[in-house]
Amino acid sequence: MAVLNKMTDNRHDTKILVVDDEKLIRMVISAKLKKAGYTCIAVADVESAMAALKKDPKAFSAVITDIVMGNIDGFAFRDIVRGIDASLPVFFLTALDPEEGSGFLKKILNDPISYYLPKSVSNDVLIRRIRQIVASRRVGMFIEQKLEDDKKSMQLAANIQSSMLPVRSVMTPRGFYTSWWRPAEMVSGDLYEAVPFGAGCYLYVLGDIQGHGTSAALAMTAVQSFLKTLMRKEGAPYMSPAEIANMLHRFFRKNLADVSYMTALICIHRAVAGNVSWISCGAPDLMVIDNGVHIKINPEGRGGMPIGLMPDTVYEEDDVVTTDLSNTAVCVACTDGLYDLSRDQAGMERLPVDVSEKMLAELADDARRKGMMPAFFAKFMTFCDEMGYKVFHDDVTLLTFCKRLPLDGVYEDTFLLTPAEIDSASQKMGEWCASQEWPETVTGFVQLVLEEKAMNVYDHGFDDKSRLHEVVSIRLARAEDRACLTVWDNGMPQPSLKVATGDSETAFEIANSKMSNHGRGRLMMRELCTMIEHNRYGTLNEAVYHIPFRKEADGEQNA
Amino acid sequence: MISREREKKMKECCRKYLAEQFGDDEEIMGEIYGEYVQSVKEKIAELKEALGAADWQRSDRIAHTIKGNALAAGDEEVARLAIEIRKTAALGDGERSLSLLAEMEKQCESL
Numbered sequence: 001m002a003v004l005n006k007m008t009d010n011r012h013d014t015k016i017l018v019v020d021d022e023k024l025i026r027m028v029i030s031a032k033l034k035k036a037g038y039t040c041i042a043v044a045d046v047e048s049a050m051a052a053l054k055k056d057p058k059a060f061s062a063v064i065t066d067i068v069m070g071n072i073d074g075f076a077f078r079d080i081v082r083g084i085d086a087s088l089p090v091f092f093l094t095a096l097d098p099e100e101g102s103g104f105l106k107k108i109l110n111d112p113i114s115y116y117l118p119k120s121v122s123n124d125v126l127i128r129r130i131r132q133i134v135a136s137r138r139v140g141m142f143i144e145q146k147l148e149d150d151k152k153s154m155q156l157a158a159n160i161q162s163s164m165l166p167v168r169s170v171m172t173p174r175g176f177y178t179s180w181w182r183p184a185e186m187v188s189g190d191l192y193e194a195v196p197f198g199a200g201c202y203l204y205v206l207g208d209i210q211g212h213g214t215s216a217a218l219a220m221t222a223v224q225s226f227l228k229t230l231m232r233k234e235g236a237p238y239m240s241p242a243e244i245a246n247m248l249h250r251f252f253r254k255n256l257a258d259v260s261y262m263t264a265l266i267c268i269h270r271a272v273a274g275n276v277s278w279i280s281c282g283a284p285d286l287m288v289i290d291n292g293v294h295i296k297i298n299p300e301g302r303g304g305m306p307i308g309l310m311p312d313t314v315y316e317e318d319d320v321v322t323t324d325l326s327n328t329a330v331c332v333a334c335t336d337g338l339y340d341l342s343r344d345q346a347g348m349e350r351l352p353v354d355v356s357e358k359m360l361a362e363l364a365d366d367a368r369r370k371g372m373m374p375a376f377f378a379k380f381m382t383f384c385d386e387m388g389y390k391v392f393h394d395d396v397t398l399l400t401f402c403k404r405l406p407l408d409g410v411y412e413d414t415f416l417l418t419p420a421e422i423d424s425a426s427q428k429m430g431e432w433c434a435s436q437e438w439p440e441t442v443t444g445f446v447q448l449v450l451e452e453k454a455m456n457v458y459d460h461g462f463d464d465k466s467r468l469h470e471v472v473s474i475r476l477a478r479a480e481d482r483a484c485l486t487v488w489d490n491g492m493p494q495p496s497l498k499v500a501t502g503d504s505e506t507a508f509e510i511a512n513s514k515m516s517n518h519g520r521g522r523l524m525m526r527e528l529c530t531m532i533e534h535n536r537y538g539t540l541n542e543a544v545y546h547i548p549f550r551k552e553a554d555g556e557q558n559a
Numbered sequence: 560m561i562s563r564e565r566e567k568k569m570k571e572c573c574r575k576y577l578a579e580q581f582g583d584d585e586e587i588m589g590e591i592y593g594e595y596v597q598s599v600k601e602k603i604a605e606l607k608e609a610l611g612a613a614d615w616q617r618s619d620r621i622a623h624t625i626k627g628n629a630l631a632a633g634d635e636e637v638a639r640l641a642i643e644i645r646k647t648a649a650l651g652d653g654e655r656s657l658s659l660l661a662e663m664e665k666q667c668e669s670l
Binding site for chain 2 (some may be wrong): 022023024025027031032064068094095096097118119120122123183512
């Protein structure tokens with residue numbers, strides 16, 4: 001309050017620039033302003049005014065100018081002022097009569113921070129107007145600064161939250177999961193945890209703290225920390241979903257009972273055995289998609305109350321659903337924010353549940369068949385966006401997992417974005433190429449392209465280094481006369497483009513100029529690839545490198 | 560400090576207006592009034608010359624300045640005459656304009 005009072009009672013540190021070619025007017029206005037406690041600089045022409053403004057653009061809180069002056073009128077002067085300070089209030093002090101019909105009043109009011117003052121303006125009115133406008137500008141600047149500061153704090157909080165979540169996708173010889181986490185505001189009340197254990201088993205927890213914004217985000221970090229600690233305990237992943245729900249419930253009641261509650265889906269996926277045991281604590285049911293069909297797996301409506309809502313809740317083993325999964329089944333877990341996507345701010349046209357589930361089913365099955373799971377959710381969100389469902393009313397988190405069935409002739413991998421992991425991934429990929437009896441030169445080229453791309457993302461892909469826990473997913477396959485290497489990352493956006501490197505020198509140069517800092521990699525990619533495609537799906541970058549099996553390479557293979 | 564003699568000579572409407580604006584600050588009132596008197600006399604001479612040369616655009620500009628200065632000093636009568644002169648000058652009516660100017664001069668004789 002004291003800050004606002006200081007801003008509104010602003011006379012002592014307010015400097016006003018007065019521009020008028022009549023000495024009498026400068027004297028009168030200066031005397032009025034000084035009498036009211038303002039500092040005033042009065043000049044006779046625009047040149048002197050510009051010199052004063054340019055000397056210290058932030059020194060003045062307002063300008064009072066005549067309209068009819070020597071070489072330049074007040075409106076042209078205002079245009080120059082706007083080039084220096086777009087928010088500086090300009091008062092036009094004029095003897096022109098609005099009823100004369102010269103249209104000057106309209107010209108003044110064309111600019112939202114220009115004001116009209118008649119030359120006969122009384123002292124009281126002049127001072128009141130200046131005080132109001134200067135105060136209003138200062139409050140506006142103060143709020144703008146506060147919002148900017150808040151935004152920076154929120155961004156930091158968002159980075160912290162993001163760094164607490166598991167990597168976005170993980171691929172192992174037996175299973176695979178991928179995730180999508182999208183706060184409605186900068187920070188989120190959604191959380192998820194994925195813990196591999198035993199032989200091909202995974203524990204997944206997906207939670208949604210009630211509400212969103214800062215309070216939900218703080219509760220999210222507390223729960224995420226608790227989950228991480230819980231999962232480190234020996235034997236913790238072997239607990240049943242109901243036991244984990246009870247532990248979460250006790251944590252909530254003890255620490256967050258007066259703050260919020262959480263809906264959650266807790267799943268144990270046994271990829272090798274081919275089943276999933278799960279409990280819904282007020283969350284949407286787990287979806288199982290098999291060959292593009294959404295299978296209803298909880299007809300009895302089993303499940304429990306949201307975690308932390310009621311003091312005496314106990315989750316029983318009867319609340320747990322166990323479902324057998326075929327080798328082609330894909331499981332999708334989501335928070336209810338998915339159903340809050342809408343076309344408009346009012347939320348009148350929400351994404352229908354049946355539409356979203358049908359889209360998820362089709363895309364998940366397609367992604368599984370093509371070995372393109374890392375791009376699945378991003379593509380889903382891109383479709384939603386294209387259909388006009390762009391408004392997020394709530395945080396959205398999606399988690400999908402499935403048994404990993406290696407596809408013939410297709411190599412897939414997911415690895416952390418660190419130099420050591422990149423090197424190791426390149427080695428493993430090279431071994432696979434050798435197992436497919438690819439020529440050594442092609443294998444070497446593919447490895448070079450992967451290393452160059454991944455290191456480029458590592459070096460330049462993230463403004464915020466705390467996100468370097470991100471992963472890169474890759475897919476490699478042979479398509480007739482070439483190897484196709486697809487790389488997915490969540491780094492900074494790259495423009496979508498497709499360029500045949502051999503077709504046109506100019507096209508490739510244009511493409512290169514649009515790409516982020518590739519350095520020496522540009523030349524190498526140009527030498528090694530016949531085609532490079534860059535696509536963007538939501539926050540996911542997709543790059544496809546086409547590396548030819550050259551005749552000499554095939555000859556080498558034949559030899 | 561404004562002298563008693565100057566205060567006595569100050570046109571009543573100006574004295575009243577300036578007192579409203581600046582209260583008891585007689586020094587600033589005197590300075591402003593002095594500047595007004597000097598400027599209005601100079602501008603009347605310029606206006607006479609412009610009207611005599613039938614330079615209506617310049618006449619309008621000078622009359623506008625007189626109007627602004629008169630309003631700033633609280634001299635409503637001179638401001639009114641300046642407005643009238645702008646109107647007649649805009650119509651190219653030199654005779655009427657000069658007649659109004661004579662009236663303005665008369666108003667300013669006592670300044």
